[in-house]
Amino acid sequence: xxxxxxxxxxxxxxxxxxxLPLQTGAQGRGQGFRAxxxxxxxxxxxxxxxxxxxxxKVAQVLSETLKEGMHPGMALLLDTKTRGQVxxxxxxxxxxxxxxxxxxxxDEVQVKGMCETTEGKLRVVAYELAKGDHVLHLxxxxxxxxxxxxxxx
Numbered sequence: 001x002x003x004x005x006x007x008x009x010x011x012x013x014x015x016x017x018x019x020l021p022l023q024t025g026a027q028g029r030g031q032g033f034r035a036x037x038x039x040x041x042x043x044x045x046x047x048x049x050x051x052x053x054x055x056x057k058v059a060q061v062l063s064e065t066l067k068e069g070m071h072p073g074m075a076l077l078l079d080t081k082t083r084g085q086v087x088x089x090x091x092x093x094x095x096x097x098x099x100x101x102x103x104x105x106x107d108e109v110q111v112k113g114m115c116e117t118t119e120g121k122l123r124v125v126a127y128e129l130a131k132g133d134h135v136l137h138l139x140x141x142x143x144x145x146x147x148x149x150x151x152x153x
Contacts, residue, residue, distance in 0.1 A: 049114045049115070049116050050114070050115055050116070051112075051113075051114060051115075052111065052112065052113045052114060052115040052124045053110075053111070053112045054078070054080045054082065054083060054086065054110070054111055055080070055081075055108065055109070055110045055111075056078040056079050056080035056081070056086070056108070056109065056111075057078070057079045057106060057107070057108055057109075058076050058077070058078060058079075058103060058104065058105050058106060058107045058108075058109060059076075059077040059078065059079045059085060059105060060076065060077040060105055061074065061075075061076050061103055061104065061105060062074070062075040062076065062077070063075070063093065064089070066089065070092075071092045071093065071094060072092070072093050073089060073090065073091060073092045073093060074089075074090045074091060074092075074093055074096050074103075075087060075088060075089045075090060076088050076090065076103060078109070078111060083122060086115075086122050086123075086124055087121060087122070087123050087124065088111055088113070088123075088124040088125075088126050089123070089124065089125050089126065090126050090129065090138060091126075091138050091145065091147065092147065095145075095146075095147040099136060101129075101131070101134065101136045103129075103131065107131055108131070109129055109130060109131045110129070110130040110131075111124065111126050111128070111129055111130075112126070112127050112128040112129075112130075113125050113126040113127045113128070113139075114127065114143060125139070125143070126138055126139075127139045127140075127141070127143070
């Protein structure tokens with residue numbers, strides 16, 4: 001009887017020893033294995049988006065969230081000579097904090113991107129921001145953000 005109990009306890013211990021590492025390994029290994037909170041960028045109104053390339057002076061630097069569930073992003077109001085004041089969305093704050101690029105009101109910048117008019121206001125999603133001889137690349141020509149890991153060829 002004692003021998004049977006010893007075998008049963010040994011089998012239970014072996015099963016636990018085999019199953020426990022599988023459960024702890026399934027939890028991931030930090031931030032690199034978490035689900036991506038973003039969906040790839042798509043122009044909300046494809047037929048209306050137009051190229052944007054303007055120089056101007058930064059009037060205000062803002063923090064904004066484009067959609068529910070997205071990380072807060074940085075935007076700026078740019079005073080241009082031809083289009084007046086334009087609202088420009090740059091990128092998520094966490095991404096911009098990792099770049100060696102500082103923007104403050106009064107800076108002269110050049111913005112390249114894609115624009116649309118909503119509710120009578122021009123809104124721009126920036127692909128590239130240049131200040132002096134420094135250039136910050138934010139998105140590729142199709143609008144895919146540089147902070148997304150996978151790229152289509």
